[in-house]
Amino acid sequence: MDYPGNLFIVAAPSGAGKSSLVKALRELDHRVQPSISHTTRAPRGQEKNGREYHFVNADEFDRMIDAGEFLEWASVHGHRSGTSKRAIEAHIALGNDVILEIDYQGAFQVKRMFANSISIFILPPSLEELRARIERRGEDAPDKIELRMKNAEDEIAQAKAFDFVIINEVFETALFDLKAIVHAERLTFLAQQKARADTFLALKLI
Numbered sequence: 001m002d003y004p005g006n007l008f009i010v011a012a013p014s015g016a017g018k019s020s021l022v023k024a025l026r027e028l029d030h031r032v033q034p035s036i037s038h039t040t041r042a043p044r045g046q047e048k049n050g051r052e053y054h055f056v057n058a059d060e061f062d063r064m065i066d067a068g069e070f071l072e073w074a075s076v077h078g079h080r081s082g083t084s085k086r087a088i089e090a091h092i093a094l095g096n097d098v099i100l101e102i103d104y105q106g107a108f109q110v111k112r113m114f115a116n117s118i119s120i121f122i123l124p125p126s127l128e129e130l131r132a133r134i135e136r137r138g139e140d141a142p143d144k145i146e147l148r149m150k151n152a153e154d155e156i157a158q159a160k161a162f163d164f165v166i167i168n169e170v171f172e173t174a175l176f177d178l179k180a181i182v183h184a185e186r187l188t189f190l191a192q193q194k195a196r197a198d199t200f201l202a203l204k205l206i
Helices: 018-028 058-066 085-093 104-113 127-137 142-156 171-185 189-195 197-202
Strands: 007-011 032-034 037-039 053-055 070-076 079-084 097-101 118-123 164-167
Touching (some): 018 097, 058 079, 079 085, 097 104
Parallel strands (some): 007 097, 007 118, 032 097
């Protein structure tokens, strides 16, 4: 189905800076709406239920799967996360732009259901820098860090299947690149036709 709003999918290995980039984008561009995923993992740091994630237990997550409430869901690093289909459709049907922060498995599921979605993969400048960033966070035990690094190699290999790739070496540059992608998608012929229907009609383009 062709919705008036854009659906942006952002994926990355843990530690590549995906969440920081999306947060910074949303602070600069209030037309971009977040998608708040459901997850079975515990909150980290200052995360609050209903703000960064909806934190649910395994039984509730199972119930939502059985009820077909998820657009996509996946198991990552020993926990499960999923995106509410109804919430996404409600936003983009109103013409809002929505940005999803999900893993590559979920990105592929969403792309199959929303063919016009725009997929973006965030890469680290190197595996060494990725490890250093994860270690600087100070949130993971050594065995968890090794698991994240092992998974990162598999995740990075999926970047070639995405529409856009951003290398997050300098944060400000990566943020500019992300803003550029979002802005460019709003300027395609079809997007402008939807947003400025009166103008297109007056110019006999409809």
